[in-house]
Amino acid sequence: MALRIHKILNNNAVVVLDEGQEKIVMGPGIAFQKRKNDIVPRAKIEKIFVMEDENEKFQELLRTLPEEHIQIAEEIISYAEGELQAPLNNHIHIALTDHLSFAIERIQQGYQIQNKLLNEIKVLYKKEYQIGLWAKQLIRERLGIEIPDDEVGHIALHIHTAKMDAASMNKTLQQTSLIREMIEIIEKELNMNIDEESFSYQRLLTHLRFALNRIENGEPFHAMDEDMFRLIQTKYEKEFACALKMSQYAKDEYGIDFPDAELAYITLHIQRLTSKV
Structure with missing residues (x-):
């Protein structure tokens, strides 16, 4: 059955009625020189x-944003689905398109885009960040605009939260912010500057992320022998005190409770960091 145009949104997007249900059909030039009730050319349908x-x-x-911004967002989404080998939640078509268009306009107006979670995003969401770098190149080629790496991080977060098994944007931001704040506690308590390119730092971030996911999902933690726990607590007294402070902060600010054994594992990660300094 032929699809007929019910409403034209822009040159590349129309609304059709299919068995009484409104559907949005997209494709390059799909509405060019078309009117309501014209048949949608099947060869031009992409999505x-x-x-x-x-x-x-x-x-x-689709009616109000620049068509080139919409097209770029759709290309990024298609590329992301190919790289991740999985479909993304339909909401990404709204969230990323809206965000990207606003970000491009701000950059054109000379505003600085900042992302204080950039270093954590690079480590925790590596695939998504690589997709963001691809988007950066696409935007440069299409619009002649250089988006900063901070914006690449924002794109990566949008892609991550659109994965079917991912938490919401708010939960993802909360988790990433907590990890950032815990890292700041380590630097303050142990009077050190952490090398954010180091393998030890990346392992700590990954460990904290999985620990927080286990707490969120109510999954069991690895048990630790009592003697081993006491040995770590005694041998790495400063690092354990720091892990304890991180845990108390997570409980006070976010209502997240780390089990005792987990504090010992975090202590070992902190010790690796301090031994490199």
């Missing part, structure tokens, strides 16, 4: 969306 609750919002974005 068909059923947005359900967010249908109106997506249509509004």
Whole structure:
């Protein structure tokens, strides 16, 4: 059955009615010189969306944002799905498109984009960050605009939270912020500057992320022999005190409770960091 145009959103996007359901159809030049009730050329269809609750919002974005921004966002999403070998949540078409267009406009107006979680994002979401670097190159080629690495980090977060098994953006930001704050506690308590390119730092971040995920999901932690726990607590007294402070901060500020055995594992990671300094 032929799809007929119900509403034109822009040159590359139209709304069709398919068995009474509104669907958004996208493709290059799909609405060029077309009118309502014209047949949608099948050869030009690249994507068909059923947005359900967010249908109106997506249509509004397609009507109002620059078409080149929309096209770039869609190319980034398609590339991300190919690299991750998995479909992303439909909400990414709204969230990333809206965010990216606003970011490009701010950069063009001379605003500085900052991302205080950039170093953590690079380590925790490596694949997504690489996709963000690809997006940076695409934007440079298409628009002649150089987006900063801070913005690459924002793109990476949007892609990560659009993965079907990922937490929401708020939870992802909360977890990443907590990790950043715990790192700052280590630097303050032990009076050191952590080398954020070091393998020890990256291992600590990865460990904290998985520990927080286990707490979030109610999964069991690895047990530790009592004698081993006491040995770590005694041998690495300063590092254990630092781990204890990190744990108390997580409990006070975020309501997250680390088990005792986990404090010993974190202590060992901190010790690796201090031994490199």
